[in-house]
Amino acid sequence: MHRSAPATPEKAHAPAPRIRLARVLACAAVPVMLVAVGCSSDSGGDKKKDASSSASSSGGKQASSSPSLAPAKFKKLPEACQSVTPASIDKYVPKAKTKAGEVGKTSDPQSQASCTWNGLDDKGVQGSLYRWLDIDLKRYDSTAGLGSGDSLAQKQFDRAVSAAQGTADAKNVKSTPVPGLGDQATAITFDLKKTDADFKYGVVVVRSANAVIAVDYNGTGYQGADAPQTNEVQEGATVTAKEAVAALAAANNK
Template sequence: MHRSAPRLTRILACAAVPVMLVAAGCSSDDSGSGASASASPSASAASGSPAAPTTSAAPSPSVAPAKFAKLPDACKAITAKTVEDLVPAVKKKSGTPGRSSDLNNRGNCSWNGLKDRGVKGSDYRWLDVSLLRFDSDPTLGSGEERAQEKYSGKVDEAKATEGAIDVRTSPVPGVGDQARAVSYSLKKTDETFRYGVIVVRTENVLITVSYNGTGYAGAKAPAAGDVMEGTVKAVKDAVAAVAAANK
């Protein structure tokens, strides 16, 4: 009961001052927590409270630029000397280019010939080179990574050739960054054709060389080893041609 008079006196005193001062100074006598909760934004800033963090834009992804910016003419990727050695009696020495709407990223060329050996029969040979270049793309990866992803698929395609028998694969050391050889036989037009296929990745470019042949009218089909030896020779030409085109 003795404390009620001072409390009443304080209430009456607060009622006599302006409203603005009441809000600032006439708090409960129990504690100061209410004044703290009603502090103004300017007071919070003055007290050193940290500002809300701002969200910055995420940096754009970057990939290494592709090493090879262009492809050689596919029909010049294999030297005239190699073509002459592998395709005797070649019909068109300059080769037959494949159709492409983007020669800077893909190209193809082939050669074929039938050498008549009289009573010993005829020798048929076919040589084909395919070039595929990959650019670097922030959403797809670097040109080299994209070529690596495609490489295994190309090897699998050769191994899965319809009708192929006696399929064998082996690495090809010292050619490009990755190289795999696939050899097999294929029965066509009652003759046995020997095939050699090599898929090579050199940086961001894939090269596929296919070489095959058979014998007609009594001539024997070429040995599998000889066919693969010719395929290796041609693919080395193509790898060198890609490098030379980008100097």
């Protein structure tokens, strides 16, 4: 999920590769028709069975080859750039180039949406602070042949956590659960050196029912300014992830 650092402070826009998952086409289950077979008998005095008895179709019953799936909880996603409050952008991405955020491209905004913010806060002789915030939302429907929306989201959650933990050249990688956030959440922090700058990363991945939210918050210092502390980037990622979970719930309560 990390972004490549800018070569110079003037070109500090350094997007980290975002985890993406292609949508899988639904497969329809074919029901199996079961027909009950009955026998007719001769009612004559000799109790002789009729050799030409026919099968009765009146008792036929239909059965499905696959169990029914529970419907997905969330039917839509919030607008990604509105899932984080302006106050949080002011705090965690000071001097953001675009305070409204930059919307990521998507062919289906109700299944996948994303937004990024970045800014370089020039403090003169004290150096410059660069910050980057990226939020990615994915939603899964219950699909016959593939599984429930929750189970599909669970798989994406596991992939996103593993991808953050396995970031190339990352150092001091630490993972901790985040209690009380969604159905499950994991925070991952690490250090990464890029273009001679030391970046600190805070990543929080959350699964809430059939949706997965991944937040990547990172930054560094230029011209003598220090990089943020690990607890700072973890806090920024956690706070904005909580806001995105709340925005998801609100979007589906309208």
